[in-house]
């Protein structure tokens with residue numbers, strides 16, 4: 001019997017690849033940079049399965065060029081790179097990797113929050129570049145976390161894990177926005193659901209965890225930064241397009257807010273000439289929130305399980321569009 005054909009759009013940890021190779025005929029993109037849209041289309045056109053990354057756009061054009069495709073297994077929890085309705089319309093299953101990267105991402109949110117509050121990138125650069133002249137009573141002053149108010153925008157898995165760390169570790173009071181009540185957060189953390197404006201006005205630290213969707217694209221602009229305290233710290237580990245970066249740069253430059261920490265930008269990579277890099281109160285890391293060995297291995301396992309279920313016509317363990325089963329029955 002011929003094996004299902006699968007294209008893996010980048011090298012992923014071996015344990016995921018090996019599980020797929022045991023069942024499928026696998027073509028792995030060998031380069032560091034992603035395939036171009038045309039190359040992706042060429043590689044996937046006679047495939048049954050695709051392992052995509054968040055840098056790969058899976059759209060109607062690609063799907064139409066790959067009529068055999070049964071499953072798109074995204075090596076990420078966020079799936080804004082995939083046109084899910086277009087997949088569903090064509091009977092293509094979409095999988096993602098929720099949970100496996102929750103702790104690693106929450107750890108980076110806390111890391112960025114501390115780094116931005118305590119001016120770590122600015123003071124480290126000063127030390128390295130000879131501006132550390134003496135111990136300074138008034139030098140590099142940041143702000144405390146203990147007992148302050150944390151605003152979580154999007155109380156999902158990662159928002160909750162971040163709030164748990166900061167409430168448990170630093171006794172922070174937790175406010176959050178969500179599309180519905182979150183009983184777990186209310187009970188476990190004494191958290192309070194509020195409107196975004198109130199969260200911005202009351203929080204000392206704002207950490208963004210909502211997924212990118214039409215209701216969150218451009219959620220943070222000049223008006224939102226103006227509502228925040230001048231002492232506040234802003235952290236984004238979700239997706240770059242939630243934030244108007246020019247407005248953020250202006251807020252940081254003018255002292256409208258104190259500092260920011262970003263794991264995600266728009267575009268990615270952010271060009272090295274970008275104004276945000278020039279601001280000492282902005283810490284930027286290259287989308288590394290899930291980058292631990294354990295987490296990437298766990299993601300690879302979930303990704304392989306979704307892929308294999310999809311090529312076999314079975315329910316995906318982490319299924320973004322389970323309504324595709326209904327579509328296939330019709």
Ligand SMILES: NC(=O)C1=CN([C@@H]2O[C@H](COP(=O)(O)OP(=O)(O)OC[C@H]3O[C@@H](n4cnc5c(N)ncnc54)[C@H](OP(=O)(O)O)[C@@H]3O)[C@@H](O)[C@H]2O)C=CC1
Nearest residue numbers: 078154155156157158177178179210211215237238289290
């Ligand atoms: N930087 C990185 O490397 C990583 C980034 N991410 C990003 O983090 C996101 C969240 O992941 P995860 O926590 O696992 O996903 P979840 O789906 O558990 O959490 C997302 C939350 O955002 C909420 N939300 C959506 N729209 C709004 C809105 N308009 N206002 C308020 N809340 C809203 C959702 O609400 P509801 O409960 O109503 O659906 C949901 O609770 C991913 O989509 C991805 O973009 C994730 C992992 C790593």
Ligand SMILES: O=CC(=O)O
Nearest residue numbers: 054075076077078
């Ligand atoms: O950004 C990473 C993800 O898994 O989503």
